[in-house]
Amino acid sequence: MTSLFYNHVKENDLNKEIISRFETFAKENPNQQLYLITSPLGEKYDYDYAKNSIVILSPKHKIIFLNLGGEELQEDFNEYYNDFIEDLNSISDKFEYKDHIGRPREWKKNLTARENFISTMSIQELLEKHKLDEHYQRLGELLISLLIGSINDIEKIGIESPDTLLDKVKKNIILFDGDQTRFIYKEFPNKTVSIQGLSGTGKTELLLHKLKELYLSDNNSKIFFTCHNIALSNSLQERIPHFFNFMKVEKQIEWDSRLWVNRAWGSARDKNSGIYSYLCHFYNIPFLRWSAFTSYSTIFTQALEHINKIPEDEFEYAFDYILIDERQDFPDVFFALCEKVAKRKVYIAGDIFQDIFETAEKSELNVDIILNRCYRTDPRTLMFAHAIGMGLFEKKKLNWFEDSYWETIGYKMERFEKREVHLSREPIRRFEDLDVDDFPSMIIQKTTKVNSVIEIIKKIKSTHITVEPHDIAIIILDDKKSIYDYIDALANAINKQIGWSVNRGYESKNPQKDSLYITNPNNVKGLEFPFVICITGNIQDTYKYRNILYTMLTRSFIQSYLLVTDDKGLAIQEQGLAVINKERCIKTIEPTEKEKESIVKRLIMMKKTETLSYKDFLNNIFNELKITDNVVKSSIEDALSKTEIDKFDRDRTVKLIKSVKGFYTK
Structure with a gap:
C-alpha cells in the first residue's frame, strides 16, 4: 500500500466494498494523500453511527462525510455529522486553532461536504467534485491536521498563505503521511514494533507521539524511553515536558515512577540512571561497570541469562512499555531483553542504514514500518x-x-x-x-x-x-x-x-x-x-x-x-x-x-579498519611494505602527524610512506 494512504475504519459488511475501492484508487494514485476515518484520531470520541459512515480526508479537498446507511438513515447521519463537527471545534479550541480559523459556522459550509454513497460512485469524481479553491486549501489542511493528531504550532505557521519561498517551507503545515499515522494509531499483533527510516523522516517525533498515546491510555502503566547517547537522553528529558504541554496532555508526568527517560547503561549508584541500572536493581543482577572489556553485548547477555533463570511463577515484568530510539546503536540481545521485561509492547526506531556505507541485512529490513520519504531535505x-x-x-x-x-x-x-x-x-x-x-x-x-x-x-x-x-x-x-x-x-x-x-x-x-x-x-x-x-x-x-x-x-x-x-x-x-x-x-x-564484488571487499576491509587503533592501522601497512626498523617506523609516524592526511586514509597514507621510506631508511 502507498505510504500516503491510511485507513482507520473498522471493516464491516457495509463498508468493505468502498474501502477496497479506496485502496485500489490509492495504489493507482500513489501521490494522493488520503485518510479514511470515522472519528478524530487520538481523541476519545465515539459515535453510534460511525459503523455506517466514512470520513474522507485529503489535502486540497473538503472533508467528505460519506453516508453508507442510505436515505432512510439520513437523520441519524446528519446528527453524526453535527456531533463530529462539534467535537472538531472542541479540538480546535483545545489546541488554540479557533482564534485563527474561527467557529464552525464560518468554515463548515466551505470546507465540509455530505454525500450519500451509491454503488456507481467514482472515487476520482467524488474528490474532483469537492476540490477546494486555493483560498480555502490551507484552512482545510489545518482541519485535517487536527483530525489526524498532526498538531502544528498555529502561532508560528499562521493561517495566511506565506508569500516567500522561505516562509512557505518554514510555515508548511505538517501532516503525518500514511506510514507515520499507522505507527502511532495502528494496533500491531506482534509484541515488538519496529520502525526504520532515513534521516529526516521524523522517527523521534513519532516516538514522542506514541509515548503520549501510551501515557494517556493507562494511568498505571510504567514506561521506559531509552537510547544509547547521553546527550540525546538529556535532550529527550527536556523535550518531553514541552511536547506534552504543546499536545495539551493534562496528566502530570510522574518521573521515575511511571515514566523513565534515560540512557541504556547508567550507574550502579542510581537505579534510575539507565535501563540496565534499573533492571539490575529490579531483578537483583550484579551490575557490570563500564570498562574497555565490557560492552552492550556483555551486559545485556548477562542480564537476560539471569532473568531467564527466574522461575515463571516468581517472574515480574519491570515495565509495561519500552521505547527505544537509535536502534542501530544496540545489539540484538538488547531487544530480546527488552521484550522479556516489557509486559505489553516494545517500540523501536532506527535509521534505515547508519550511514551510506551500511548495507542492510535482510533481518533489518523485516520491520513493521519503513519511512523512506525524507521531509527535511529537497x-x-x-x-x-x-x-x-x-x-x-x-x-x-x-x-x-x-x-x-x-x-x-x-x-x-x-x-x-x-x-x-x-x-x-x-x-x-x-x-x-x-x-x-x-x-x-x-x-x-x-x-x-x-x-x-x-x-x-x-x-x-x-x-x-x-x-x-x-x-x-x-x-x-x-x-x-x-x-x-x-x-x-x-x-x-x-x-x-x-x-x-x-x-x-x-x-x-x-x-x-x-x-x-x-x-x-x-x-x-x-x-x-x-x-x-x-x-x-x-x-x-x-x-x-x-x-x-x-x-x-x-x-x-x-x-x-x-x-x-x-x-x-x-x-x-x-x-x-x-x-x-x-x-x-x-x-x-x-x-x-566483478566491480560489485570489489566494492563489497573494500567495505568489509573498511569495517575491519574501524575496529583498529591508528597504531595497528599503521603497523599493518608497515608489515605489508616490509618495513621492520622501529626507528624508521617512528620517523614515518612523526612525518604523518605533520601532514593533513586524514587518519585511516589508506591510499594516501600508503602513497606517502612509499615516497619517504627510502629517505628514512638511508
Whole structure:
C-alpha cells in the first residue's frame, strides 16, 4: 500500500466494498494523500453511527462525510455529522486553532461536504467534485491536521498563505503521511514494533507521539524511553515536558515512577540512571561497570541469562512499555531483553542504514514500518548527496545497493542500455506546491575564500528577505587545526560586513537564536537549517569523509552550498548535479558483477579498519611494505602527524610512506 494512504475504519459488511475501492484508487494514485476515518484520531470520541459512515480526508479537498446507511438513515447521519463537527471545534479550541480559523459556522459550509454513497460512485469524481479553491486549501489542511493528531504550532505557521519561498517551507503545515499515522494509531499483533527510516523522516517525533498515546491510555502503566547517547537522553528529558504541554496532555508526568527517560547503561549508584541500572536493581543482577572489556553485548547477555533463570511463577515484568530510539546503536540481545521485561509492547526506531556505507541485512529490513520519504531535505539535494557520497557519478563507485534496497530507501529504479541506471524520488509535500525549477536547491562553487562566503550570505539575504541569522549554518568538513583560524576570520567578517553575531557550534553545542551557526561536522547531528554552506579543501575518497559530506549536505531544507578549494574531479559532480536539476534523477552506470564484488571487499576491509587503533592501522601497512626498523617506523609516524592526511586514509597514507621510506631508511 502507498505510504500516503491510511485507513482507520473498522471493516464491516457495509463498508468493505468502498474501502477496497479506496485502496485500489490509492495504489493507482500513489501521490494522493488520503485518510479514511470515522472519528478524530487520538481523541476519545465515539459515535453510534460511525459503523455506517466514512470520513474522507485529503489535502486540497473538503472533508467528505460519506453516508453508507442510505436515505432512510439520513437523520441519524446528519446528527453524526453535527456531533463530529462539534467535537472538531472542541479540538480546535483545545489546541488554540479557533482564534485563527474561527467557529464552525464560518468554515463548515466551505470546507465540509455530505454525500450519500451509491454503488456507481467514482472515487476520482467524488474528490474532483469537492476540490477546494486555493483560498480555502490551507484552512482545510489545518482541519485535517487536527483530525489526524498532526498538531502544528498555529502561532508560528499562521493561517495566511506565506508569500516567500522561505516562509512557505518554514510555515508548511505538517501532516503525518500514511506510514507515520499507522505507527502511532495502528494496533500491531506482534509484541515488538519496529520502525526504520532515513534521516529526516521524523522517527523521534513519532516516538514522542506514541509515548503520549501510551501515557494517556493507562494511568498505571510504567514506561521506559531509552537510547544509547547521553546527550540525546538529556535532550529527550527536556523535550518531553514541552511536547506534552504543546499536545495539551493534562496528566502530570510522574518521573521515575511511571515514566523513565534515560540512557541504556547508567550507574550502579542510581537505579534510575539507565535501563540496565534499573533492571539490575529490579531483578537483583550484579551490575557490570563500564570498562574497555565490557560492552552492550556483555551486559545485556548477562542480564537476560539471569532473568531467564527466574522461575515463571516468581517472574515480574519491570515495565509495561519500552521505547527505544537509535536502534542501530544496540545489539540484538538488547531487544530480546527488552521484550522479556516489557509486559505489553516494545517500540523501536532506527535509521534505515547508519550511514551510506551500511548495507542492510535482510533481518533489518523485516520491520513493521519503513519511512523512506525524507521531509527535511529537497529531493534534488538528497539525490546529489547520495550520489556524491557513494561516488555514483564516478567510474569507481564507493558503494552500490541491491534493487530491493534502492526501493526500500525511496528510489524508483529504471534500467537502460549499457548498464545505465536512472534513480529518482517522488516529490514530497513540503516542496510539491513550490515553483523551484529556477531555484537550485544545491549549488557548487570552486572557492572557499572568506569574501566568497560573505557574498553567498548577502545573496541569501537579498533573495529571502525574511531570513534570520539562525537560518544559516556553515559547516567546515575538514579535520585540520587550521580551520579554526579560518573560522575566526570568517566570524569576524560576518560580524563586520553582515552585522550578525556568530555561534561557534563546537563550543556551544547548540544553535542559538539570532546567531549564525558555524561548526565542524561533530555538532550537527539531529539539527536542520533552511540554508547550509559546506566548506572543504577537496573532495576526498575516504569512506569517512564521503559519509560526512553526505550527512552535512542533507542538513538543509531549502538550499545547500558546497564550496571547494581544489576543483580536481569536481567537473563530473557538477555534470551529475545538472542532470538531477534538469531531469529530477541520478544518471549512473551500474557496476559489473566483478566491480560489485570489489566494492563489497573494500567495505568489509573498511569495517575491519574501524575496529583498529591508528597504531595497528599503521603497523599493518608497515608489515605489508616490509618495513621492520622501529626507528624508521617512528620517523614515518612523526612525518604523518605533520601532514593533513586524514587518519585511516589508506591510499594516501600508503602513497606517502612509499615516497619517504627510502629517505628514512638511508
